[in-house]
Amino acid sequence: MFKKIIENSMAKSPWLFHINAGSCNGCDIELVAVLTPKYDAERLGFKLTGSPRHADIVVVTGPVTAQSKERVIRTIAQVPDPKVIVTLGSCPRSCNVFKGSYSVVGPLDNYVDIDVSIAGCAPKPEAIIDGLALAAAVLKEKRRAK
């Protein structure tokens, strides 16, 4: 029973940690818009944390730049298990318009495993909430598999 309570709580209380891997700030603003009164992601239990140690879902924005690559990998490694990695926007999956730039070493899936991708440039807040809800379900599955 105790295991079941923990599993259900996992899906209901996903805390976010946001990493900017060289993003243009468009997706970052949309992510913050999700937490504002109009969309209010807190009603689903989402909370933005300041420390990767408290996080369950890591949200990465931006095409991974040469400067940020090592920091992204190290920060994601500091998140306690079970964790879910979500890419926000097109940049982390395909580098988008920054592809081919000398300073871009993405996409992100060269370095870490990605669980959920939210497409768009930048994605709508509704799409972000949808993707985050999916990530919460993945989090529960990961806990169950453990």
Next chain:
Amino acid sequence: MSIDINTILMYLLYALVFPGLLFSSVFGLWLAGVDRKVVARMQKRIGPPIMQPTYDFFKLLGKETIIPANAATTTFMLAPYVGLVSLVVLALFIPVGGFQAFGGMADIVVVLYLLTIPSLSIIFGGSASGNPFAGVGVSRSMVAIMAYELPLILVLLAVSKAVSGNGMLTFSLEGITTYQKLNGSLLFDWRLLPAAVAMLLVIPCEVGSHPFDVGEAETEICEGPLVEYSGAPLAVFKLSHAIKMFVMTALFAALFLGGIATGMLWLDIVIALLICTVVTIICMSFLHAITARLKVEQVFKFFWTVVSGLALVSLILVWIGI
């Protein structure tokens, strides 16, 4: 006092079920949920369900616990549990609706000492984690403790002087409750009104709620001392925070609204718990929704001038016996 098996069992029941660990956890988490919901409604949001802090607690229990490489492991792991235990002990001493588990054995001075231990446990845990954010948070928490301790002591002095009249000062919580049952609640004594307001301002600083949460400022220093905690120890810290809400509001109810006596103990307890909820909404949710975080020196200045001043006015009024 003779010690037989029944007494031991009774004390175990007090410590573990009511008003100890189980009850204070459940009610504290519920208070934390009400706080978050009310703040959300005041900001025109739907807000998380009332059960949200409970979900957070169980989720954190299921997470991995990471101990940083340069942390002092024993202190780092023990600190949250020390804080939790001292809060549970505190819940046994504070009368809830006239019901006090360990009545007659301790007074306000013990409550004052026990109240510092949870804050100190956060400081010890934070400084043991070896994180620079935690270092900043620890120094800020220390300032916050110094800020609220003076007005808290002044409030307690004013209350005990009002209760004891011309005789010797009585610091007994039981004495304060009995006095209020005979003479009406102290909140309706106009001399103690400033002290009650001061106490309402001390509660959010003690609990670490907006606008006095300088030590755990999430947006600037990533929850300060808690930055390196994860998994079960973090869950225990969150639980301690919730129990602290219950303990501090119950202390307010005991000091200023202890005069409610319907003749039935369970009804008294229910009314006391309702008072706890209302006090939480007034002094935590309302302040949280309408204010932004103060700077460290502003918190210190505010508590040592305005809040201490209010408590001092009450103390003087009571002392000269108007």
